[in-house]
Amino acid sequence: MHLYFSNAKRLTPIACWYNLSMTNAPFTYELLATDATTGARAGVFHTPHGDIPTPMFMPVGTQATVKALDPDDLHAMPAPVILSNTYHLALRPGPEVIAQAGGLHRFMAWDGAILTDSGGFQVFSLGPQRTVDDDGVTFRSLHDGSIHRFTPERVIEIEEMLGADIIMPLDECLALPATADDLRRALDRTHRWLERAVAAKRRPDQALFGIVQGGTDPALRREGARFVGSLGLPGVALGGLSVGEDKPSMYATVATTTPHCPADRPRYLMGVGSPEDLWECVARGIDLFDCVLPARVARHGGLYTPAGRVSIKGAKWRDHHAPLDPTCDCATCRRFTAAYLHHLHRVGELLWHRLATTHNLHFILRQMRVMRAAILDGTFADKLGAFREAYRPASTERAAAQRAKFAQQRGG
């Protein structure tokens, strides 16, 4: 896509809102098929910036850019929707700059759909750098030490300035394990904050999703799902997972939660995940995902293949003059050999990041397309079995070590 700029015309925040699609476009979700033997669903979520076939994975563009990629790279995959980050954008460049630009779509020249998270996850990850009370959360900027305050209302105000299609409310996201008391308090606070977010929201061209918290406690999750469902919001998100619990607990929590979510709304599992997580959670009724993992794995030399993740650092790739994955039709594998990728990574070239991120995101998005087609033609259970058979996940221990290593960078 190409935006041609008229000569330096500056849009005010108000003008920009009405320049966006102010068609009262409904954020409708069409459920097209439900798998007979699992909870997997296929559908379409309509947004003012295009339709999102579900199940779908959203590449993460934390700072208004999916790392190393431009909008054409994303369209080529294709990626119909990306995620960006309210916390990061609120600090740099600041919501006023993006509003003046005409909103996030214009600022980053992306005409597909965008979801902005609330920043809750990042703020609660700050630890001693933040204090939380019933009204909101106060935190110190890692960049310049300045003090900031997020309340449910302020987060909505920022997200309305950013102008994403789907916006998330401020929630309290606990690391796991957490005490029953803490989980209870966080659930209640998340619900009060959601009510305040709903009351504060003004733009009709944005869809506010509700977030279900509750750790791995089935009763709390059920209560959360029912509360969020009762508000009639256009989507339901599962937050507070992939935050320290093991994979079986995460899968079990998803499985006990989705049956209590409205069937006619998309369900979004926040911050997940790996290829195996995507398959297992689609099987348990999830429609939308986001995760920094494909880009982060790429930065560390990891590339996805149908058999599992490989490291391009391996000496065997040095003279492998063929695509890494001969079955892959991504812009990287169509043009470049594994030997070239090995070389780029070894010598620390910038192009590595783009080619590797392109491959990994394309791999993940292709998994989503395979799942969706299988749900529609009634073969999802078979395809899930075949995936489990063929794909060797990174070992639990290795995954745990990586989680610890990446912990302080989360949200980046």
Next chain:
Amino acid sequence: MHLYFSNAKRLTPIACWYNLSMTNAPFTYELLATDATTGARAGVFHTPHGDIPTPMFMPVGTQATVKALDPDDLHAMPAPVILSNTYHLALRPGPEVIAQAGGLHRFMAWDGAILTDSGGFQVFSLGPQRTVDDDGVTFRSLHDGSIHRFTPERVIEIEEMLGADIIMPLDECLALPATADDLRRALDRTHRWLERAVAAKRRPDQALFGIVQGGTDPALRREGARFVGSLGLPGVALGGLSVGEDKPSMYATVATTTPHCPADRPRYLMGVGSPEDLWECVARGIDLFDCVLPARVARHGGLYTPAGRVSIKGAKWRDHHAPLDPTCDCATCRRFTAAYLHHLHRVGELLWHRLATTHNLHFILRQMRVMRAAILDGTFADKLGAFREAYRPASTERAAAQRAKFAQQRGG
């Protein structure tokens, strides 16, 4: 361009040579126009990988990649020819790997023309890490401390394995200022090495250029130009400039050398340069250039405009919601605002490098097209005057400071 790989077919070095264009394609140069009042020339240099309109600038892809760009980005500019680096490729990944890949074009998936320099400049920049004798030069790898030996024959052998269209012989490149004795010795050695390179060369689908040394001494330069011209090679290069001398001396040296070069061969000024250097040296009869400057300037936040170089770090760009240069039709300015570029640079995003390098190389290549059109329509002197009027070069002091700062990174 897209190369589709057949299933993992491996090519041997010999097979690959004959898979390239073995049409005995002559490397002919057509001189189309010579400016009436300056030494500027317009022409076409024909290669097995496409025609190169001259004057032309070659983006530098030191390690088999133009930093942050893929082949499509280069074709979009368009860049008909790029430079890569024998010294760097000899060490990593090694010429055998590239020969097995089917040559450098295939390895990096680039179907345009390629020039490989000889590595002489890099080796002589190593200082105490190398020892030179009449037969060649021995140096220690910066990567693993291993000892390597470059002779004129070995360099040609490596370059034949790499398979670029235009190849350069090993030469002795001195930093300036240098003594008259050193300049004399280096000139003679460069000539003996050139004769050995000519004798060693086997592939008919590669053009070997000769290199003229001689510092800023007009007599030595004249002698060098005449010697190289006497060998009937398809091109003549001016080496050993932009290595410490001031700009007036460089311009004067170019002006005293080109009249002694054969008129029917392209003249290539190695390692130059800035926008003002390109204009001034085209005016003095140069046809080909290469330089890492546009990419390096980009990495440090610098972007070219018709009025001079600007730093995207400036606060004034923070809310400049229009292209940096409204007259620029590059893939960056067509899509992204200066405010977005400012943001990307400020937060250290990878996409900055690609967008900034794209803009700077496009700017330089556009200058070359403007010059060529002006030579062809007889308005070059006017356009040169207009450029000098409009473009404010980075100050001499600033340029000197940057040269010192970048000195140890040279060739990167």
